[in-house]
Amino acid sequence: MARRGNIIAIPSLGCLDRTAGRVGHQLTQALREAISKGILKPGERLPSTRALANSLQLARGTVIEAFHQLHAEGYLEARARGGTIVANVNADSDLVTRAQAFIGPAPIGPVLPENVARLAAVARTLRPQGATPFAIAHPAGAVAPDDKWRRLGNRVRALRVAAPSGYIDPKGLPDLRIAIADYVRKARGVKCEPGQVVITAGTQQGLFLAATVLLSDGDAVWAEDPAYPGIVAVLGNFNVQASRIPVDAQGIDVQDGLVRCPKARVAFVTPSHQYPLGMPMSMARRTALLSWARQNNAWIVEDDYDSELRYAGHPFPSLQGLDPTRVVYLGTMSKVLFSSMRIGYAIVPVPLVDAFAGARALIDRHSPTADQYVLAQYMREGYFEAHIRRIRGAYAERRAALISAIERELPSWAALQPSDQGMHLVLWLPVGLDDVKLAEQAHKAGLVVRPISPMYQDAPARFGLMLGFGGFSVAELQAAAVRLRGVLETSVDANRKPKLSKPPRMQTAR
Ligand SMILES: Cc1ncc(COP(=O)(O)O)c(C=O)c1O
Structure with missing residues (x-):
């Protein structure tokens, strides 16, 4: 198990989504999966609930509850001299049986109404983005x-x-x-x-x-x-x-x-x-x-x-x-x-x-x-009109900073869509680079980008990312552009030279 100081480095723990609610449940699930997949090995010691709560910025009670649940399911064991270790069990058979014994037989639930799956999907689609670059619409500081x-x-x-x-x-x-x-x-x-x-x-x-x-x-x-x-x-x-x-x-x-x-x-x-x-x-x-x-x-x-x-x-x-x-x-x-x-x-x-x-x-x-x-x-x-004049200036500065950071940092095959309005920019990716996967990788690197191809239905989808700049300082945007470069570089096969797809021309409405 990789450690940073006393903090376990399980990638999925970095993806806990506080805005999605039930963060204790998410933590339990992430630890359970890490044990089942062998990311956490039998006998490995977990950090104290206090240290883990501090590192994840969660209430300690949330971590204690997750540990209790995993103890009960047999994933974790208490050590004789204090502390918690990963239990030595076979993840596929023994654990499933023990978890089932704890939870009880699978209940036969009601047949769910037709709307349930569709509306739950809407909740996932419209889930708010965290206040992390390049989320769209997080007014902070000067704006x-x-x-x-x-x-x-x-x-x-x-x-x-x-x-x-x-x-x-x-x-x-x-x-x-x-x-x-x-x-x-x-x-x-x-x-x-x-x-x-x-x-x-x-x-x-x-x-x-x-x-x-x-x-x-x-x-x-x-x-x-x-x-x-x-x-x-x-x-x-x-x-x-x-x-x-x-x-x-x-x-x-x-x-x-x-x-x-x-x-x-x-x-x-x-x-x-x-x-x-x-x-x-x-x-x-x-x-x-x-x-x-x-x-x-x-x-x-x-x-x-x-x-x-x-x-x-x-x-x-x-x-x-x-x-x-x-x-x-x-x-x-x-x-x-x-x-x-x-x-x-x-x-x-x-x-x-x-x-x-x-x-x-x-x-x-x-x-x-x-x-x-x-x-x-x-x-x-x-005040309202004065506020708009003020934020227009601040957004213009942030936008210009992001454009130059992208031009400086990003490979030439990633091109910005020309535009002169709004709180986001569109970064086009070469054909074949999956924007959905890239957005997931960016998420793991602490960035929020919205993939564009899922927003198409009939027209041939183009691959790109929406980069919101409104709520972040120039320094944050510059640092985020460097991080995005890392994500793009690791996503591209070194032997393949991606070909830039040309952004659509702009038109004026006059
Ligand atoms: C194109 C578009 N329409 C509507 C909305 C919804 O905005 P509101 O917060 O006013 O509901 C958004 C929000 O991002 C948007 O981007």
Whole structure:
């Protein structure tokens, strides 16, 4: 057993995911597996529960419980003079029998409902990433909301008016709806009145509400290919036929959509900054998409998740501004403020407003009121726009640092997708290099990268990694780029010279 000081070096212990919950269970499982696979050998001594708890930054009680369980199952033994050693048992037969005797006969469980496996898979897909480079959207330091947010929050929450105890309108707090309408009109070219603003618990909920309101059983729908996994998961929850329409350098390929599925009822798109590839939808495509929607009495759902963060020139105006009668516009505070706030907004064509309110009331009535008051005030007093200006500068600096670190550190066969917006970059890998495996290896090296190929469905998948830079200092990003180089180098067969696949060209939306 390899040791660092008094700490056992079992790779899987480095992968305990505190955000996934049941960390004690994960620890028990990791130790059990290490013993079964012979990584920990019979007779080897384990560190004390205190030392292991310290090294893994877990509560000592969690480690003690894991040890108790493994004692009971026969994997561990107490030493006469104190301490714990790995038991000398045959992992395949003896242990299984002893574990079974402890657990009792396998119960015959209930047959699980059809939705269970699908929804559990959604939970795995949308599992939050830890605050480790290159996770996306972890505002910290210079990009976190400043002291004004905290002080204003304390002040506003202390006022009686900001702490009502009853239900409010599912569409949200009137002051916040006014502030948001003012903001999106000015910043995003959205055409709306405050009455069309529905406060959501973030864009993920906005997508769910839009699907609830706009879709009926059996309807056909367009989603981009590749697409944000959150919209794919939402559509999987409804009894609809989702056609995945390929994205090229200009955004969703409307002509292709017309061939595949002309009669779709709704198109879900990310026009400002295609997720995950990063290009904006060209003006020609915007026009084509809108005219398809008009001719087919279809709707467009515009997910405008990070459009504020554009580094060259002004953000592109919204698609909604070109036809407010056909487009449901979704915005979020997750990228510009912080995602745990769970506040976003839908700007909804007038005839749909009440239905959105009804769908929201069915889910959870409305968003908590206290933070709506704080946010309304933050926006009204001009702090919000000042915050966006400030973080745009900080993100631009981090982004530039990551680009130069990648250009300096990474092999020339790994190429960055040109882009000038958002909180992540796309790093293309050569054909044949499996981005999913690479992401697992990166995880073991203490990095979080999101593989791109699983986000494709029909279009030929391209292999790449999403690298979030928003929540990390320049020094952290530089160090992480060096670590990523190590991961890439060990993944590539030294005899094979990978060939660079050309990144798609960028288009402008003007
Ligand atoms: C493209 C896209 N849409 C929607 C969301 C969901 O955002 P929210 O936190 O507002 O639910 C995200 C989050 O990362 C996203 O990337």
